[in-house]
Amino acid sequence: MNVVNLIKKKKYGGELNYQEIEYLISGYTNGEIPDYQFSAFLMAVNFTGMTESETYYLTEIMIQSGKVVDLSHINAPKIDKHSTGGVGDKISLLLAPLVAAFGIAVPMISGRGLGYTGGTLDKLESIPGFKVNYSTEQFVNFIESSGLCMIGQTDELAPADRKIYALRDVTGTVDCRPLIVASILSKKISEGTDAIVFDVKLGSGANLPDTEASKDLAKQLITVAGKMGKKSIAVLSDMNCPLGYKIGNWLEVEECLEIMGGKKVDDVVEVNNVLAGAMFKLAGKVNSIEEGKKISEDAIVSDEMKAKFKTMVRQQGGDMSYVNDWKNLKRSEKFYEIKADSPGYLSRMDAQKFGLASVELGAGRKKVTDKIDHLAGIELLKKPGDKVQPDDIICRLFAQSQERIEQAVKFLDDAIQITPEKPLERKLIIDIFE
Numbered sequence: 001m002n003v004v005n006l007i008k009k010k011k012y013g014g015e016l017n018y019q020e021i022e023y024l025i026s027g028y029t030n031g032e033i034p035d036y037q038f039s040a041f042l043m044a045v046n047f048t049g050m051t052e053s054e055t056y057y058l059t060e061i062m063i064q065s066g067k068v069v070d071l072s073h074i075n076a077p078k079i080d081k082h083s084t085g086g087v088g089d090k091i092s093l094l095l096a097p098l099v100a101a102f103g104i105a106v107p108m109i110s111g112r113g114l115g116y117t118g119g120t121l122d123k124l125e126s127i128p129g130f131k132v133n134y135s136t137e138q139f140v141n142f143i144e145s146s147g148l149c150m151i152g153q154t155d156e157l158a159p160a161d162r163k164i165y166a167l168r169d170v171t172g173t174v175d176c177r178p179l180i181v182a183s184i185l186s187k188k189i190s191e192g193t194d195a196i197v198f199d200v201k202l203g204s205g206a207n208l209p210d211t212e213a214s215k216d217l218a219k220q221l222i223t224v225a226g227k228m229g230k231k232s233i234a235v236l237s238d239m240n241c242p243l244g245y246k247i248g249n250w251l252e253v254e255e256c257l258e259i260m261g262g263k264k265v266d267d268v269v270e271v272n273n274v275l276a277g278a279m280f281k282l283a284g285k286v287n288s289i290e291e292g293k294k295i296s297e298d299a300i301v302s303d304e305m306k307a308k309f310k311t312m313v314r315q316q317g318g319d320m321s322y323v324n325d326w327k328n329l330k331r332s333e334k335f336y337e338i339k340a341d342s343p344g345y346l347s348r349m350d351a352q353k354f355g356l357a358s359v360e361l362g363a364g365r366k367k368v369t370d371k372i373d374h375l376a377g378i379e380l381l382k383k384p385g386d387k388v389q390p391d392d393i394i395c396r397l398f399a400q401s402q403e404r405i406e407q408a409v410k411f412l413d414d415a416i417q418i419t420p421e422k423p424l425e426r427k428l429i430i431d432i433f434e
């Protein structure tokens with residue numbers, strides 16, 4: 001087979017067969033196909049899409065690039081959640097310990113930041129010492145002993161996604177449905193979960209800002225998961241405004257610690273509780289998502305959940321002083337405040353622009369080799385619906401240099417809107433597909 005011919009076949013809308021996709025994926029994963037050719041292939045897929053069979057083959061081949069973990073000896077339902085990516089989306093950090101505290105095992109292979117959306121692995125690594133790269137054996141040991149473990153793709157588990165994910169991040173090929181489906185499912189099937197909850201984000205800060213495309217993504221995820229023998233539920237949630245009050249890796253861990261400590265962060269908690277409800281339902285612990293949601297409402301500040309979170313941090317090598325003593329407010333050195341210029345109500349905070357600004361600040365990557373600044377990010381002091389007076393601080397930007405702050409501020413120029421009327425309340429959960 002010839003790589004250039006396969007790129008051209010896809011470029012002109014041709015349908016690739018199993019062997020052709022296998023040739024491309026294994027060639028790229030083992031280093032025989034260079035980044036520049038694989039980037040061209042990704043862009044061709046981005047423009048011409050993939051048929052249902054191609055998407056299924058791609059998923060299957062990306063799973064086969066590594067092993068599939070066997071967790072059948074663990075006597076607990078194994079359920080995981082995966083988000084299609086959002087801004088300020090820190091929910092995995094709360095949700096996994098919450099459901100694990102109820103006896104659900106959560107074997108979670110997550111991703112890094114993708115485009116302007118954050119990644120669970122980068123967030124976890126902002127806790128000094130926290131490791132996300134373990135052997136499969138150790139991954140299983142952790143799930144056996146504590147009921148949860150969060151790692152990244154490894155040489156053994158979803159290695160194709162590890163390489164392709166990083167390349168997509170920096171080649172403008174994140175917003176492509178078949179690539180998202182195969183990326184998410186190759187991780188979820190490899191980790192050995194029984195069932196999956198998808199948090200499909202809708203709106204400007206989603207990886208697919210087009211709502212119809214996101215709804216179709218939800219359907220594709222459920223269909224392909226079903227073909228692979230996995231039950232799933234997709235919760236479609238709003239991502240037009242950043243989730244919570246903090247964007248950036250350490251800032252988001254900090255916000256989770258605050259929430260576990262009792263701080264009311266309504267949007268994060270609402271989405272978390274619905275996702276937990278869906279996980280409880282898939283685990284057979286409740287009959288409806290609503291019933292599961294109620295359990296989660298009480299559990300989010302429970303000692304059991306905090307204990308699970310701390311167990312996970314300890315088992316994965318994280319510095320416990322950051323988790324126990326988070327109020328010492330670790331931040332990047334430089335900061336800048338954006339203030340209201342007129343009275344009224346804050347009516348819009350464009351999640352995508354906040355995400356792009358956070359990448360400029362150093363919380364995300366523009367090149368594969370970029371190092372994340374774990375302390376960079378944005379703290380929101382107001383959210384849509386809040387009344388503001390001139391000079392009220394709306395948000396605070398943190399970075400290591402003035403130059404980064406200046407670049408980031410440009411993205412926020414028209415990201416914030418103040419209007420005389422109070423905006424309508426945002427509907428967070430838009431739909432649920434079961």
Ligand code: URA
Binds near residue numbers: 184187
């Ligand atoms: N999450 C993933 O794991 N992959 C994607 O492509 C998007 C979100």
